[in-house]
Amino acid sequence: MNVSRLAVAGGIALSSVALLSGTAFAHVSVQPQGEAAKGGYATVNVKVPNERDNASTVKVEINFPTDHPLASVMPQPVPGWKAEVTKAKLAKPLELHGKKINEAVSKVTWTADGSKIGPGQFQQFPLSLGQLPETTDRLVLKAIQTYDNNEVVRWIEEPKEGAAEPQNPAPVLKLSAASDDHHGGAATGDKAEEQTGEKAGDEAEGGSAGHGDKAGATGHTETASAGSSDNVARVLGVVGILIGIAGVAFGVLAGRRRSA
Structure with missing residues (x-):
């Protein structure tokens, strides 16, 4: 009896832990x-799980x-969803690529348009x-x-370092240290790709030329061999004819001698 009660209590405890863990991690x-x-x-990807059954x-x-506005926020199209970008004027203009930006994106809204996030x-996004x-x-x-x-869940509680995670934590994008190339090394990648393409082209061109020269040399060799074979065949043919004539003449002379 005690064993059964312990088993039931343990099962309830484990279920509670699993339920609480799922709730804690299933947030935007x-x-x-x-x-x-x-x-x-x-x-970045905004990951939105559905918490309701x-x-x-x-x-x-x-x-x-x-307090840290972004001048450019562009959503990638998601099938079945309509994206809307909302901008707001800035109290202090931003300077981007030598230009002053007077407004920045304040929010992006995705609305279901033929699709939903089911249980x-x-x-x-x-x-x-x-x-x-x-x-x-x-x-x-x-x-x-x-x-x-019509239920609305607000993920707006800002997580505090060293404190427990709030019930509805806001999504946080952590930024790494600044790099020399603010474009993420795209220029380096393009240059490497260009160099790789040029090298491949040179190798392909050189390879083709090499194969052409080799093929030409092979063709000349085969032609010379064929010419030599024809000459040999002609010489052997003439020799054979001469031997045949000599044999006939020898036979005629031998016949005359026997008759005599």
Whole structure:
């Protein structure tokens, strides 16, 4: 009897832990694709899981900080979803590539347009961000998630370092140290690709020339061999004819001698 009670209690405890763990980790998050360096550009995925068993997510809103504004935020098209970018005027203009920017993106909203995030599913919404600020180590992107039963979940609580995770934490994009190439090494990659292409072209051209020369040399060799074979055949043919004539003459002379 005691064993049964212990087993039931253990099962309830494990179920509670699993349930609480799932709730803690099943929140909206932002994950960079590669590196998100200060002062550079980055592509990130906004990951939105569905936490409800009886409702589907039909709207997602990501709000960008006003203390570290971003001049450029571009959403990648997601099938079944409509994206809308909202901008706001800045109290202090930004300078980007020698130009002053008077407004920045304040939020991006995705609305279901033929698709939903069903129970037990998640959806990723890619964004291109830039230019990332150089004076902070992270960007807090507050999110609002709306379900088709009109329930709204606000992921807006800013996580504090050293403190327990809040119930509805806001997505946080951590920024790495600034790099020399703010474009993520794209120029280096293009240069390497160009050099590789040139090398491949040179090798292909050189290889073709080499094969052509070799083929030409082989052709000349085969032609010379064929000519030599024809000459030999002609000489042997003439010799054979002469031997045949000599044999006939010898036979005629031998016949005359016998008759005599």
